[in-house]
């Protein structure tokens with residue numbers, strides 16, 4: 001696992017105002033150093049083209065570059081890692097393909113999900129949703145602060161040490177309370193892209209995270 005700060009992962013999103021590439025660029029300009037390229041409705045060709053460009057951009061900024069869902073593309077481009085959910089390749093299979101050289105993140109909604117990702121060799125957990133969001137379809141049950149507290153407590157009780165990244169509907173104002181639950185960081189998209197100045201909003205979020213760590 002790379003030694004880069006895990007406090008903030010930006011998830012790319014295509015909006016009326018920004019392309020996937022531009023969304024990543026704005027987060028990077030604001031100081032985020034961990035980008036996940038997530039392109040749900042794109043063809044494999046479009047995804048690869050955009051991945052090459054965003055990877056280059058991440059290199060320029062010295063940022064970690066994760067690709068959502070696509071293990072083969074991660075291997076082909078030598079991205080830094082992949083994020084996998086319930087409907088994606090199982091983490092154990094991805095670990096077999098990618099060996100120890102790549103970061104693998106897994107989505108969890110329950111403590112049982114965390115345990116199975118831990119055993120399968122995940123490097124971090126994307127845990128959510130914190131609250132309702134329109135960025136992702138077919139959301140799992142909302143966790144809220146209590147959900148994170150419960151999962152973190154059970155992890156301590158079972159000696160499971162894995163970074164937990166909270167995700168889903170998170171805004172800057174939520175950060176103090178979310179970080180208090182014991183998670184390691186947050187992943188977000190919408191609140192940055194809805195801001196009048198996304199780079200400035202990213203900076204504000206990073207400041208808030210810094211003051212809570």
Ligand SMILES: Cc1ncc(COP(=O)(O)OP(=O)(O)O)c(N)n1
Nearest residue numbers: 068083084085086107126127167187
């Ligand atoms: C950091 C992080 N956490 C969770 C997810 C969700 O992944 P998944 O459940 O596979 O859903 P999609 O993003 O593929 O729609 C994520 N991408 N990143």
Ligand SMILES: Cc1ncsc1CCOP(=O)(O)O
Nearest residue numbers: 133135136168169188189190
């Ligand atoms: C990939 C993913 N999984 C749950 S929410 C989400 C996207 C980010 O959500 P938001 O735009 O609300 O920050």
Ligand SMILES: [Mg+2]
Nearest residue numbers: 069084085088
């Ligand atoms: Mg997925």
